[in-house]
Amino acid sequence: MEDPWEARNILDYVRGITQCSPQTALELGCGRGVLVSEWNRLKIRTYGIDLRDVYEGDRSPFVIADARSLPFRDELFDIVCDNWAIDDMKRLQNYQEEALKKIARETHRVLRSGGYFVTLPRAFYTLSWLGFEDVKSFIGIYRKIRQ
Numbered sequence: 001m002e003d004p005w006e007a008r009n010i011l012d013y014v015r016g017i018t019q020c021s022p023q024t025a026l027e028l029g030c031g032r033g034v035l036v037s038e039w040n041r042l043k044i045r046t047y048g049i050d051l052r053d054v055y056e057g058d059r060s061p062f063v064i065a066d067a068r069s070l071p072f073r074d075e076l077f078d079i080v081c082d083n084w085a086i087d088d089m090k091r092l093q094n095y096q097e098e099a100l101k102k103i104a105r106e107t108h109r110v111l112r113s114g115g116y117f118v119t120l121p122r123a124f125y126t127l128s129w130l131g132f133e134d135v136k137s138f139i140g141i142y143r144k145i146r147q
């Protein structure tokens with residue numbers, strides 16, 4: 001993600017669908033950290049993790065870590081966001097079933113009950129760059145219903 005405007009739009013969309021006001025969030029595979037910086041600016045305490053140290057901006061919310069083993073306590077976050085990271089991991093690192101299950105388990109563990117996993121797949125970006133409308137229907141929003 002290059003543009004903070006997109007990060008704000010995503011947040012507005014998630015708030016609209018879920019009717020929740022998140023206080024804490026985590027972005028998996030945050031890269032340069034555009035979403036992390038913008039959500040923090042909007043007063044959501046947001047952390048970003050990435051295997052690579054390419055984070056830009058205020059570094060305090062950034063942790064070098066693997067999405068398969070998250071360095072956070074259980075039930076810490078209202079939102080865990082996959083902003084075109086998991087698709088990238090599958091494609092570039094050939095993550096298979098076992099790695100993806102680990103990411104899912106860790107995401108579930110650090111989400112509070114009633115929190116949301118928000119996932120923006122590659123198709124969301126591909127179609128929006130091509131100029132298609134209504135690509136927001138590609139954003140997946142999944143509520144954690146039990147521990």
Ligand SMILES: C[S@@+](CC[C@H](N)C(=O)[O-])C[C@H]1O[C@@H](n2cnc3c(N)ncnc32)[C@H](O)[C@@H]1O
Pocket residue numbers: 001002028029030031032033034049050051052065066067068083084085088089093
């Ligand atoms: C396509 S980039 C997305 C970056 C960011 N979400 C954005 O929108 O700009 C995918 C990121 O996932 C990171 N990544 C890959 N495998 C990872 C893993 N196991 N744990 C954490 N991050 C990982 C990569 O280093 C890369 O920065």
